[in-house]
Amino acid sequence: MAGMALNSDTPTSRKKASSLINDPKARGIFYQVLTLALLVLFVWTVTQNTIHNLQRANIASGFGFLDGRAGFDIGQSMIAYSSDSTYGRALIVGILNTLQVAVIGIITASILGFLIGIARLSRNWLIAKLAEVYVEVFRNIPPLLVIFFWYKGVISALPQARESFELPFSSYLNNRGLFLPKPVFGDGTWLLALALVVGIIATVFMARWAKQRQMRTGQPFHTVLVGVALIFGLPILAFLALGAPLTFDYPVAGRFNLTGGTVVGPEFMSLYLALSFYTAAFIAEIVRAGIKAVPKGQTEAANALGVRGSDITRLIVLPQALRIIIPPLTSQYLNLTKNSSLAVAVGFADVMAVGGTMLNQTGQAVEIVAIWVVIYLSISVTTAIFMNWFNARMALVER
C-alpha cells in the first residue's frame, strides 16, 4: 500500500499525459481547433487578396451601385422597367422573372409528370412503353440541350410574323413568340380579387366543417364541388354584378409584325417548355416509385371492403403514395427553380442573366455573387419549409 502510494505520483502523471492523447474528447477538441484555425487562415488570406485585388482594379465594394442607372433593356418584365431604371429595379425584374418561370414550370411539370408516371404503370402496354420512352429520352440529355432545342430548333423555325399560325381566341404563334389577347381590367377589379379571396377562405372553413361532420356522423359532403363553386362562382358572380368590367386588347396582324396584345417571348417559351418537359421525366419516375411502393394488399383490402374504384385511388393509394412522393418531389421543384438559371443561355432576363449583365458592366463580382447566393438560398429554404409543412400534414400519424 505504502509503496504504491509512494510511487503513484509518476505513473499517474504519465498516464494522464498519454490518456490526454488517447482521450477522444481531447483529440476532438484538438482537431476542431486545428480545422477552425485553418479555416480562419484561409478566409483571412482570401479576404486580404480580394481587398488588394479590388483596390488594384479600382472597384469600390459595397451595394451602393444598386442605385445606379442600369442602362440595359429587358425584353420581358412583369413590372415597369426601362433602361433608365436602377440596377436594383433590374434585379427585382430578374427575381420576378425567375419566380414566374419557376412557378409556371413547376405546375406544368407536375401535371405532365403525374400523367406520365401513372401512364408508366398502365396495364396498356403501348401507353406504358410510350411513357417509358419519354422518361428515358428526357432523363438522359442535358437540360441546356433541351432549351437550345426548343429555342433554336423549334421556335426559331416557326414562320415569320406575316405567316403566323392563328390559334383560337385571336392568338398568334410565330418566331417572335406567342401573341395573346391582353385583358384590360375596368373599374372595380379589386372587388373580383376580394371575391376570390373570400371564396378561398370560405372553402377552407367549409372543408374543415365537412371533415368534422364526416368524422362525427360518417356523412360525406361534396367538398370538392362546393369548393370549386365557391372559388370560381363568387368571382364570376361579382364579375357579372359589376357589369363585366373586362375588355381584351387583341393582337392585330400588321404588315411586318403583330401589334397590341401581350407577347410571350421565345426565350421564355423555350425555357418554360424545356424545364417542364425535362423535370416531368423525373417527376414521372418519382410518382411511379411512390405508387409502386404502396403494397398491393391495400388495394385488395379496399376492394374487399367494397370501396369504389376511383375512391380506392383517391382515399387509399394516393395518400400513402404521396408520403413517399413528397420529399423527392420537393427536390425536383428546387432543381427546376435552380435550372431556370439556364435562362442565361438563351437571354431570358432571370436573376442570373440580369446579374451577369450587371457584373459585366460594374465589375462588382463579390456583391453580385452574394446576391445570387442569397436569392437562390432563400427560394430554396422557403420551398423546403413549405414542402416540409405539407409533408408533415401528409405523414403517417403514428401512436
Place this chain on the structure above:
Amino acid sequence: MATNASTFVRQSMLEPKPAPSSQTGASHWIRTRLFATPKDVILTILALALIAYIVPGMINWLFIDAVWSGTDRTACATVIQGGVLPDGQSGACWAFVEAKFQQFMFGRYPADERWRPILVAILFIILLVPMLIPKAPFKGWNALALFIVLPIISFFLLIGGFGLPHVETPLWGGLMVTLILSFFGITVSLPLGIILALGRRSDMPVIKTICVVFIEVIRGIPLISVLFMASVMLPLFLPDGWTFDKLLRALIGVSLFASAYMAEVVRGGLQAIPKGQFEGADSLGLSYWQKMRLIVLPQAIKLVIPGIVNTFIGLFKDTSLVSIIGMFDLLGIVVLNQSDANWSTPVTPITGYVFAGFVFWLFCFGMSRYSAFMERHLDTGHRH
C-alpha cells in the same frame, strides 16, 4: 381385394394440359394488354395515332430525306435557300456532322497532335473495362492505375511536356473536354463527398457545422452560379500574378458542386446502417477510420449505388453548362459550329442538337443500365 383395387390407381402422373388458347399467345396478350377495357381501346387508338403522326416524319427527317455527304451548305440547303435540294425537302444534315466530326471530338486541338487524346482514350478504355467487370482480378491495382496513374499520364500527354509540343487548354474542346470534366468530377467528388458526409455525421460541432454549411449552400444554388463564382471570384481570391487555367476553374467548380450532392447521397446510406454495426465495430476496438473503412462504408456505399450513379449522370449532363462560361465542351462546340457561314442552313442547328443529344444520351443511358446491373449483382439479399 387389394390387388384389384390397385388396378384403378394411376401409376404415372398426367401431363399438365396446356392453358386454354384464349389464355396464351398473341391474341390473349393483345386482348389484355391493349384492349382490356373500353378505356384501354381508346387509349391504344390514341397512342397509335400519336405514333403514326410522329414516327414516320421523324424517320423521314432523320434518315430518308437526310443528306449524308457534302462539302458545304449547298448540299443541305434547298434551291430557294441557295442549295441543291428540291424545295420543300427538309432532312437532317449529317454531312455537317461528318465535316465537323473531328472538331466535335477534339475541339481545336491541333490536327497533328490528335493521336494524343486518342491514346488517352484507348488507355482509359483499357483500364475502365476490367474495372467495370465484377469478375476481373486485381481491382486494387486497376483502380490505382485508373484513378491515380492515368490522370497523371493523361495530363502530360494532353498538355505536352517530355518532348511533346505544348497544347494550351483553350484549344481543347468537344467530347474530350466533356469526358475530362466528368471523369475528374467523378474521381474527386466521390471521396470528397464521403468525407463531407462523414463530417456531417460527426460529433464534433465545428466540423459538422462547416460541412453542413458547405453542403447546404452548394445544394441551394445553381451550378451556373458556382461556375460564375469559379470564373470571376477565384481570380480575385488569389494573390497578385497567380493565374488559374480556365479549364481548371471549371474542374474545381464542377467537382465541388458534385461533391455536395454526393455527400447527401452517401449520408442517406450512412443513416440506413443499423446502429449495431457502429457499436459492434466500437466494441471490437476498431478506430474511427477502421470502423468506417471496414464496416460502415462498404455497406453504406452498396446501398446507395443507384444514387451515386444518378449523381454521376447529373454531373455528366451538367458539364454542358461550361459552355455558358465560354468553354467549348461537346455542346459548346456544336453551338459554335452552327454559326459557321459555310454550313448555315435551317436544318443545321437541329442536326447539331440531335447529334449532341444522342451522344449525351448514349453515355447517360449506358451509365444508368450499368448501375441497374451492379445493383442486381451486389444484391446480397440483406434488403429489408
